[in-house]
Amino acid sequence: MTQIAITRTAHPKQTPPDDSLAFGKVFTDHMFLMNYDAGKGWHAPRIEPYGPFTLDPACCVLHYGQGIFDGLKAFRGADGQIRLFRVADHAKRLNRSAHYLCIPELDPAMVEESIRALVEVDQRWVPSKPGTSLYIRPTVIATETFLGVHPSHSYLYYLIIGPVGAYYKEGMNPVRILASDTYVRAVKGGLGAAKTMANYAASLYGAEEAQKAGYTQVLWLDAVEHRYLDEVGTMNIMLKIGDEIVTPPLNGAILAGITRDSVLTLLRAWGYRVSERPVAIDEVLAAAKAGTLEMWGTGTAAVISPVGELGYKGERYVINGGRTGALTQKLYDTIVGIQYGTTPDPYGWATTLRG
Structure with missing residues (x-):
């Protein structure tokens, strides 16, 4: 593997108090960069002081959106050790997104090494308070200068990291979501399965409209019939209807969430009946009215986000009495426990940082 050149900052910043952390507002002292040029491949992996970089006004990503990203976290446990959660799976997903956007794939081992190396350099930034973490954002952008619709011949892979608190201001408390029959996020055959800027x-716009109406996020329905559940905000959606756990299948319009996969793995190991099948909004409303529904979102940023209220066509439906369900709480506690090293990790999801 190519050696990563490291240039450390001469002006380290002060780390913020854990209690002050929001999400995505503060970044560390350093960043990772690596370039791609046709005929040369990926090259020049390096860690440099965090700061702006220059792009030509005709840069491909600025006009045609040829760019992807991913997101994962590092956690400091009570034992002082720093753990990365499912880093290999995030590296693989970055390449799946690259495939959809005609971006040359990266060596997954180099992606993993870039993440480990940068977190090691800036490990003093990993917060310690429960509920906080270090958010990691790998990104690839097309950098060739041209106007004309075709894949770029040059790219920049960069990685930035920063300490974060809760993604939603509600924290682990139930959120209110609005099912939209007007706006759509993605369509089968499009880019819904890629983690790309366009999605x-x-x-x-739909999220802004929902927030004006007093909701936290949008429950996206399918783009054809406006009937079947896709995702909720930036998360995958799951429901417990009676004794069945249901989540929409990965149909090409839905991102394959790493937390989604973690939850499904846990549920099946616990003996639940789990179905990946289309879920109609009518079925959801009927279960809500009958009082047999528990509902939550899954994603890297918030981990598990319980749903306490669902809006649809001017009506409001209370989910599980507006409270966090027992299964929702158990899933959250188990995954967070693995991330912080307080719960057994039978799947080897957490990787301890070196030294």
């Missing part, structure tokens, strides 16, 4: 840009 998030497509979600902004």
